[in-house]
Amino acid sequence: MFDNLSDKLDKALHVLKGHGQITEINVAETLKEVRRALLDADVNFKIAKEFTNRVKEKALGQNVLTNLQPGQLMVKIVKDELTELMGGDAEGIDLSSTPSVILMSGLQGSGKTTFSGKLANFLKKKKNRKSLLVACDVYRPAAIDQLHVVGEQIGVEVYSDRGNTDPVAIAKAGVAHAKAIGASVVIVDTAGRLAVDEVMMTEISNIHKAITPNETLFVVDSMTGQDAVNTAKAFNDVLNFDGVILTKLDGDTRGGAAISIKSVVDKPIKFIGTGEKMEAIDVFYPSRMAERILGMGDVVSLVERAQEQFDEEQARKIQKKIAKNKFGFDDFLSQIQQIKKMGNMKDLMGMIPGMGKALKGLDIDDDAFKHIEAIIHSMTPDERSNPSKLNTSRKKRIAKGSGRSIQDVNQLLKQFDQMSKMMKMMQGGGGKKMMQMMQNMR
Numbered sequence: 001m002f003d004n005l006s007d008k009l010d011k012a013l014h015v016l017k018g019h020g021q022i023t024e025i026n027v028a029e030t031l032k033e034v035r036r037a038l039l040d041a042d043v044n045f046k047i048a049k050e051f052t053n054r055v056k057e058k059a060l061g062q063n064v065l066t067n068l069q070p071g072q073l074m075v076k077i078v079k080d081e082l083t084e085l086m087g088g089d090a091e092g093i094d095l096s097s098t099p100s101v102i103l104m105s106g107l108q109g110s111g112k113t114t115f116s117g118k119l120a121n122f123l124k125k126k127k128n129r130k131s132l133l134v135a136c137d138v139y140r141p142a143a144i145d146q147l148h149v150v151g152e153q154i155g156v157e158v159y160s161d162r163g164n165t166d167p168v169a170i171a172k173a174g175v176a177h178a179k180a181i182g183a184s185v186v187i188v189d190t191a192g193r194l195a196v197d198e199v200m201m202t203e204i205s206n207i208h209k210a211i212t213p214n215e216t217l218f219v220v221d222s223m224t225g226q227d228a229v230n231t232a233k234a235f236n237d238v239l240n241f242d243g244v245i246l247t248k249l250d251g252d253t254r255g256g257a258a259i260s261i262k263s264v265v266d267k268p269i270k271f272i273g274t275g276e277k278m279e280a281i282d283v284f285y286p287s288r289m290a291e292r293i294l295g296m297g298d299v300v301s302l303v304e305r306a307q308e309q310f311d312e313e314q315a316r317k318i319q320k321k322i323a324k325n326k327f328g329f330d331d332f333l334s335q336i337q338q339i340k341k342m343g344n345m346k347d348l349m350g351m352i353p354g355m356g357k358a359l360k361g362l363d364i365d366d367d368a369f370k371h372i373e374a375i376i377h378s379m380t381p382d383e384r385s386n387p388s389k390l391n392t393s394r395k396k397r398i399a400k401g402s403g404r405s406i407q408d409v410n411q412l413l414k415q416f417d418q419m420s421k422m423m424k425m426m427q428g429g430g431g432k433k434m435m436q437m438m439q440n441m442r
Contacts, residue, residue, distance in 0.1 A: 006293055008037035009078070027059050030074060042226045042256030047085070047263050055081050075294060082290035085259060090285045091243065091268040094214040095129065099178045101186045101211050105204055105235055106219035108192035111247035113143055115219055115273055116189040117150030118281040122271075123185055124156060132183040134174030135160035136167040136207065137191040147189055154278050157181065167191065167203060168210045175211055188213070196234045205238055216241040217270065220257060223248050228257040229264050236265045243270035246284070258289065327420050329376045329384035336369050374402040375412050387416060 011033065031052040038048040058077050094100065102119070106112045120131040133151050135158060137143035144160050151158035159174040171188050178186040190207060193200045208216060218241045220228040228246075235241060244261055249272045262268060269284040376384065378401035383389055390398070395409045402409075 005037060005041040008040060009034060009294060011037075024060065027056055027074075031056055034078065038256075038259070041259065043260045044226060044229065044256075044264070047260045051081060051085060079287075079290045079294055082259070082293060083287045085263060086286035086289060087262045087268045087284075088286055090283055091270055092283070093217075093243070093270060095123075095127070095185065097214050099132070099175065099183050099186045100215070101175060101188065101213040103188050103190065103204075103208060103211065103213040103216045104219055105190055105216060105239060105241065106192055106245075107196070107221075107231060110192060110219045110221045111273060112192055112219040113137075113146050113189050114150065114276075115245055115247055115271075115281070116147065116187050117154055117156070118273065118278055119271070120151075120156045120185070120187055121154040121278045122281050124154065129185050130183045131156050131185040131187055132174065132178040132181065133158045134171060134178075134186060134188045136170050136174075136188055138165045138167050138170070139191050143189070143191070150278075157183070168206050171207045171211050196231060201235075201238045208239055215243065217243050217245050218267075219245045219247060220261075221248050222246040222257045222272075224257065226256050226260075229261050232261055232265050232267075236267060241267060243268050245269070245271045245273070247273035249274050326385075329379060329387060329416065330381075332416060332419070333373065333376050333384075336373065371402070371404055371408060372412055375399075375404055375409055378402040387413065 034055070035048050035052045038051065039045060043051075055074075055077050058081070059074060093102065104112050104116050116133055120133055123129040123131050133147055133156055135144040135147045141162070144162060148158050148160065159170075159177050161170050161173065164170050167190065174188060175186050188207070188211065190204055191200070216239050218232055218235050218239070220232055222228060224231075232244060244265070244267055246258055246261075246269055249258070258269065258272075269286075272282050272284050274280045274282055375398060378398045379390075383394060383398075390409075390413065395406055399406050399409050
């Protein structure tokens, strides 16, 4: 996420490291590189210039007696200014009515239909809300089919009327159906086009007037950079929407949309999409995003995701096994399954302070555990419970069965042994030390 921008900002801020104090000369040199990094990330020139001017003003106005080194001070100022530029505080969505109506808008290909499903899934699992998805794209039958597939996947009902070519009538009927079935949220998926046009804007404006939504959200593909910001402005002029959803943040995103969209339309980014899975949705926290952009990680989000997947009963069982030295590969496998549920692997690794830079250039995908699982599945139940029984002949059989090498099997055994020791240490009071280490890395 924002790898290129993070790398360039890191190099820009490195200019001040080693300097004993902040001066007009070294600040100017640093901010010239910061501005260049923002422009390369497709941030509007005016916004980039205003941003660096604010940073300069704050940097030169700092008390010279500060405990922070010039480099650390500049990172803090840039982080604070980035946070403000992206909106300051996180903003939720209005769910005060019954049903609460959410209107989704955006161009074709922005990920609107998929995100409608992700939002319904999020509200179902995190807010315990019963949602209804309404298919109002009357131009593409495939869009209606897609919404039905998404709804089935997450266990949420979809309202559609294939014979009807009036999206306003469908939207109104969808809201009425939601009331009839007792749904507390209605998410209306509208048609998108390849470019902004008058017909499209008139249509979505008419839907907006007919159903008076609690929330009108603009969905935009973050990979389109400055074009995303321009499109957002065009939609906002017509709809006066309430918030922005940035999709495809797990791609090779330059970051321009995330950084400058709030400044242009004065509307908050409310959610982000971070992958293809239905669970790949996050509330947008400007401060956390600023920290990630600056390579500081996002431990808070990582801990939150871990807590969501935490199974207390299973944790107790594993704790007892660790205490009795009976932690086996079946337990290891269950831990892997929980980690996989937390989301995209590269995204997770980027939340660990300093890890983004260490992993630069490495290809980390959701199949990162595939070969480990293959090796474990090639073991007998007895071998999984008693890893000490794995002699050379058994290792050869497992390697052959999993399509891996003996070296891979030995590597996994070594990692498993290290993990078992670490978990035992965590039980012996080492957990506090580890948390302190994590905090110090920030």
